[in-house]
Amino acid sequence: MSGDQDGQRDAGRRVRRRRVFYIPGYDPIHPRRYRELYRKEGAAQATISGYEITLKPKATAGPYGWQVAARIEGAEVAADVEVLVWSDIVRDSMSNSIAATYLQLLQTAWAYIASGALWRLMRLRKGPVIAALYPVGMLLGQALLALLLIWALARLGAALAPLAGWIGAVIGAGLGVALLRWFKGKDGKFFAYYLMHDYAYSARHRGANPPELEARMTEFGDRIAAALHSDVDEVLVVGHSSGAHLGVSVLADLIRQGRVPAEGPALGFLSLGQVVPMVSFLPDAWRLRADLAYLSARRELTWVDVSAPGDGCAFALCDPVGVSGVAPGDKCWPLVVSAAFTQTLSAARWKALRWRFFRLHFQYLCAFDRPGDYDYFRITAGPLTLADRYRDRVPSKSRIEHPVSKYTSVAP
Known part of the structure; x- marks a missing residue:
């Protein structure tokens, strides 16, 4: 089963303050590109959808980020967005x-x-x-x-x-x-x-994380854990492309370690354009496969996986847990849904972007001129938790869930 949210602790919670942690994919460029993308595309989506959204620089020390003030769906929401940076590791590699x-x-x-x-x-x-x-x-x-x-x-x-x-x-x-x-x-x-x-x-470590990446993921976990003990209403982790499987492992570690408080903020995980099978199908990806299996059955969070068949760089609508062959009997995540580019982008916009494969891989972070139920800016700066926004959403009928990976072990 997938997307079953019965018993979620964050049901019906309205969001006034949110912490957003964005984990990029394999990207050597400075994270300011994501702030500029959010600023430009957020303004475009606000104009299309009839809400208000503004950005200002981050006021506190720490990793790169920005502050968002929005009026969406009749509510005022403040969000602190932080980029969990590993571009230096990418450059070194x-x-x-x-x-x-x-x-x-x-x-x-x-x-x-x-x-x-x-x-x-x-x-x-x-x-x-x-x-x-x-x-x-x-x-x-x-x-x-x-x-x-x-x-x-x-x-x-x-x-x-x-x-x-x-x-x-x-x-x-x-x-x-x-x-x-x-x-x-x-x-x-x-x-x-x-x-x-x-x-x-x-491929260098046949699916295992190199030591420098494991160390950085521990730092990511510490940042998220601190936010989970703050007075915000929701902590939202967004993993894009390769950042999706990093998010899986970081969140699995936090829950295993008991660092997600029962009475704390709602915890959401949004994976976008994931390429999990490129790693989980490799022989030594025991850590990732174990984390996928563990996270898919946890009620401490809501996990929504968004992709689109029009994104040729992602494993669109492939349930990362199911296709990796590690789905447990009590699996409830992720909820696999489609951003449906051919429907949420106008014919003219789709024609302009169709063959720009790398640009389409970032469309999840951009404005849609015919938006459906996926809107990155409503999710990150709107008044509903991820759980409430997708509470009644059924998973995509065209998703792939059956096991495909040859390697399904979760320990050496």
Whole structure:
């Protein structure tokens, strides 16, 4: 079962003050981009939907964030939004060496192919698998062009004189390296290196979290635990893309450790555009699989998972617990719902965005010109808890729940 909210402690609670913790995906860019996105898209959604929302800088010390004042659904709500930053870890994991990136390509391909994870992932959604194969094909294509350049100049030189063939090959090698460097310099358009580093980061430890990430997740947990002992009405954790599986583990740890007070604020977890199977399907993702199973049966929180088939970078409408093969008998989360881009975006807007895959992956954080029951700004700055907002929502009929992963163990 999914989305059964009977017995939720936060039923009927109105929100005047909220703490929001946003966990980004694998992103090396400074978190100010998320403030600007919230400011711009929140204003657009407010105009479309007829409510008021304003931002101002964070007034207290600590991690990066901002304050929101909103009047939504006839109520005034204040929200403190905080970005749980791990962009420094991401930057450190992104090699500056072209050769090292090609080595990562081989290691990552081997991790997914040899384990059988790639073939299992292909049985879910084709979009994210294509997105995973894209950097492999793009980088190999770049290397092939460089080799063809070397070969062509060597042949040209050999046609002129035997010794000139070697000279042509040397010149071709220099130009080939220059070509590879040009492609790397233009990766802001191609995204091949960026995506390769992203997939390599999870594959490097075959699904286990590296030590530096575990340490940062502990810090995230401490921030959230402190908020749960404050006088706010709701603590909302938002995990986008790779940030979704980090949120799963952070919240599972907090509940296991008894750090979620029974009489404290309502606790909500909103996972957006998740790519959980890219990690949970790997052999050594015991920690994540155990956390998925544990969190899916806990009544201390409400967990809503939002995705859309139009997002080719996410495992849209794939229940991350079910497809990972770890659903317990008393599973009640997540509630899997669709943002239905083809319905919540006008025909003109959908046409403009349809082939902008990376932009669509961030649409969950943006305005919809034909909004449905998913509105990021109502959820983060409106007067209803996540539990109340989705209390009567049924899960998507087209969701995938059956086990697909080859690896379902939750301990070494």
